[in-house]
Amino acid sequence: xxxxxxxxxxxxxxxxxxxxxxxxxxxxxxxxxxxxxxxxxxxxxxxxxxxxxxxxxxxxxxxxxxxxxxxxxxxxxxxxxxxxxxxxxxxxxxxxxxxxxxxxxxxxxxxxxxxxxxxxxxxxxxxxxxxxxxxxxxxxxxxxxxxxxxxxxxxxxxxxxxxxxxxxxxxxxxxxxxxxxxxxxxxxxxxxxxxxxxxxxxxxxxxxxxxxxxxxxxxxxxxxxxxxxxxxxxxxxxxxxxxxxxxxxxxxxxxxxxxxxxxxxxxxxxxxxxxxxxxxxxxxxxxxxxxxxxxxxxxxxxxxxxxxxxxxxxxxxxxxxxxxxxxxxxxxxxxxxxxxxxxxxxxxxxxxxxxxxxx
Amino acid sequence: xxxxxxxxxxxxxxxxxxxxxxxxxxxxxxxxxxxxxxxxxxxxxxxxxxxxxxxxxxxxxxxxxxxxxxxxxxxxxxxxxxxxxxxxxxxxxxxxxxxxxxxxxxxxxxxxxxxxxxxxxxxxxxxxxxxxxxxxxxxxxxxxxxxxxxxxxxxxxxxxxxxxxxxxxxxxxxxxxxxxxxxxxxxxxxxxxxxxxxxxxxxxxxxxxxxxxxxxxxxxxxxxxxxxxxxxxxxxxxxxxxxxxxxxxxxxxxxxxxxxxxxxxxxxxxxxxxxxxxxxxxxxxxxxxxxxxxxxxxxxxxxxxxxxxxxx
Numbered sequence: 001x002x003x004x005x006x007x008x009x010x011x012x013x014x015x016x017x018x019x020x021x022x023x024x025x026x027x028x029x030x031x032x033x034x035x036x037x038x039x040x041x042x043x044x045x046x047x048x049x050x051x052x053x054x055x056x057x058x059x060x061x062x063x064x065x066x067x068x069x070x071x072x073x074x075x076x077x078x079x080x081x082x083x084x085x086x087x088x089x090x091x092x093x094x095x096x097x098x099x100x101x102x103x104x105x106x107x108x109x110x111x112x113x114x115x116x117x118x119x120x121x122x123x124x125x126x127x128x129x130x131x132x133x134x135x136x137x138x139x140x141x142x143x144x145x146x147x148x149x150x151x152x153x154x155x156x157x158x159x160x161x162x163x164x165x166x167x168x169x170x171x172x173x174x175x176x177x178x179x180x181x182x183x184x185x186x187x188x189x190x191x192x193x194x195x196x197x198x199x200x201x202x203x204x205x206x207x208x209x210x211x212x213x214x215x216x217x218x219x220x221x222x223x224x225x226x227x228x229x230x231x232x233x234x235x236x237x238x239x240x241x242x243x244x245x246x247x248x249x250x251x252x253x254x255x256x257x258x259x260x261x262x263x264x265x266x267x268x269x270x271x272x273x274x275x276x277x278x279x280x281x282x283x284x285x286x287x288x289x290x291x292x293x294x295x296x297x298x299x300x301x302x303x304x305x306x307x308x309x310x311x312x313x314x315x316x317x318x319x320x321x322x323x324x325x326x327x328x329x330x331x332x333x334x335x336x337x338x339x340x341x342x343x344x345x346x347x348x349x350x351x352x353x354x355x356x357x358x359x
Numbered sequence: 360x361x362x363x364x365x366x367x368x369x370x371x372x373x374x375x376x377x378x379x380x381x382x383x384x385x386x387x388x389x390x391x392x393x394x395x396x397x398x399x400x401x402x403x404x405x406x407x408x409x410x411x412x413x414x415x416x417x418x419x420x421x422x423x424x425x426x427x428x429x430x431x432x433x434x435x436x437x438x439x440x441x442x443x444x445x446x447x448x449x450x451x452x453x454x455x456x457x458x459x460x461x462x463x464x465x466x467x468x469x470x471x472x473x474x475x476x477x478x479x480x481x482x483x484x485x486x487x488x489x490x491x492x493x494x495x496x497x498x499x500x501x502x503x504x505x506x507x508x509x510x511x512x513x514x515x516x517x518x519x520x521x522x523x524x525x526x527x528x529x530x531x532x533x534x535x536x537x538x539x540x541x542x543x544x545x546x547x548x549x550x551x552x553x554x555x556x557x558x559x560x561x562x563x564x565x566x567x568x569x570x571x572x573x574x575x576x577x578x579x580x581x582x583x584x585x586x587x588x589x590x591x592x593x594x595x596x597x598x599x600x601x602x603x604x605x606x607x608x609x610x611x612x613x614x615x616x617x618x619x620x621x622x623x624x625x626x627x628x629x630x631x632x633x634x635x636x637x638x639x640x641x642x643x644x645x646x647x648x649x650x651x652x653x654x655x656x657x658x659x660x661x662x663x664x665x666x667x668x669x670x671x
Binding site for chain 1: 367371463466467482483494495496569588591593
């Protein structure tokens with residue numbers, strides 16, 4: 001089970017982790033700017049005849065109120081593409097970072113950010129918001145709010161189930177999470193069955209999508225996500241100790257109980273914030289930490305920032321594919337993350353000399 | 360180690376404070392920003408979601424995001440204003456050459472670049488996407504057609520919206536007259552109402568609150584699924600056999616996978632009256648599932664199938 005602590009990393013990367021992190025940061029920056037050029041109206045990823053030109057896009061990025069450009073060009077860039085790319089990056093970073101923390105806390109390679117019920121709780125919130133018509137009456141803002149609230153309540157319930165005499169029992173917590181997710185999943189299925197006209201709206205949310213990028217979402221996510229990532233990063237050393245076992249961690253001066261609780265709370269909070277706005281995007285939080293672990297090893301002082309940076313790039317790329325692969329239509333981004341990430345991960349897994357990420 | 364941990368805890372509290380205050384600030388800003396509105400003269404109307412829409416002038420470029428609004432727009436003579444339609448709109452034939460703007464997920468970039476001054480949508484499209492476009496200066500109207508009365512009401516509404524009031528009213532009046540002509544016969548005293556099973560996909564049918572359920576009633580039939588719990592329920596063979604429909608109708612559309620033969624060969628269905636008497640009929644799905652003017656064609660066809668003697 002604790003195989004995630006003993007992975008033979010790529011030795012060249014391991015010798016100079018800072019350089020590798022810089023590389024990932026540069027990759028993220030390049031991804032961010034490139035992705036702004038990708039979309040249904042081009043210049044990249046379009047077969048439209050009257051697509052936007054590179055020069056127009058540059059102008060629009062540099063000058064939001066440029067008078068030489070048509071209104072639609074600046075609107076596409078500033079109201080849709082930039083917030084969308086930022087949102088994808090934030091969600092990818094949040095999920096990958098939270099996933100890394102969860103895998104360390106549970107000392108289980110199958111752990112992901114959704115393991116303690118965040119996704120199923122959020123799904124209940126989002127689907128009931130749609131069904132009782134609140135989105136129509138109160139405004140579309142109700143859905144993320146309700147999803148977030150239900151996710152936090154569910155996590156708290158699972159946490160209480162997994163805590164015995166004030167101590168977090170990792171195995172019990174894991175099983176409670178699985179059971180609660182199965183139970184809530186059944187309710188969501190029933191809600192979908194009886195959703196009628198709202199069926200597609202629910203389905204899109206459950207598959208995850210960035211089709212509603214809003215600047216308000218970006219601003220509301222930015223600080224919680226940054227804070228969560230920073231906190232998890234600060235406790236990298238303690239997470240390393242925790243991987244060696246709770247006894248060892250204690251002897252090394254870290255209080256495993258406090259640490260586990262803090263990490264669970266931060267990861268749950270960050271994940272709930274991510275899924276509330278964009279729906280359940282699977283795979284990123286599970287696979288990106290493993291990908292990075294194969295490359296940089298299990299030292300969380302390097303692994304956490306690496307997973308965070310790569311998670312952001314990965315999801316921006318996945319979303320860029322999702323919004324251009326079918327002309328004039330959008331695929332749910334969750335479809336792409338699994339389709340591209342799965343084979344790539346298997347490739348890394350077989351190539352890593354030990355092949356023992358889940359030994 | 361203790362001092363280091365204390366320092367970290369301090370950092371954690373600082374970041375949390377920053378986070379909570381920033382989220383509150385941004386949420387507050389959003390709530391305030393959403394309530395502003397302008398005051399101009401022009402078209403003022405309330406759509407099917409109860410939203411008040413104000414337009415400065417009659418729109419010149421309209422995007423329709425579902426087949427029902429597309430068909431209504433064309434039927435009232437405003438087809439030349441339509442510059443974009445969803446993937447599923449395919450009627451009337453002119454629609455096929457119009458730019459496609461996505462379906463349940465809209466291609467916002469294509470819509471923005473079409474520079475429409477109005478979006479006409481249905482309740483099938485997630486409203487948040489429409490609100491995002493509205494924030495960028497493109498207003499939208501939602502047609503949530505749930506009954507035959509809504510159809511004619513929405514036709515009149517689209518008439519006002521597009522400046523085709525007379526055509527729209529004339530169309531709505533004639534549709535109402537045709538509906539009346541059908542129901543006069545089917546709801547007359549002494550008409551025997553057959554039990555009907557209307558299937559749009561194997562074992563999936565129309566339940567209470569759905570359009571199909573209303574159509575069967577108006578066409579003078581009894582829907583065997585009228586007491587189920589959901590709008591579009593999946594029924595069991597047992598229910599169908601127990602309710603023993605006298606007429607089975609399956610719709611022919613892009614989802615069709617069945618035939619009259621397949622239905623008659625379903626296990627246990629041989630004893631059903633409709634099967635035994637060879638009353639397995641079919642209808643064009645578009646006449647039942649699109650809530651524009653063609654729905655009245657659907658009602659007339661359905662009534663003729665249920666009561667061939669009344670409509671010969």
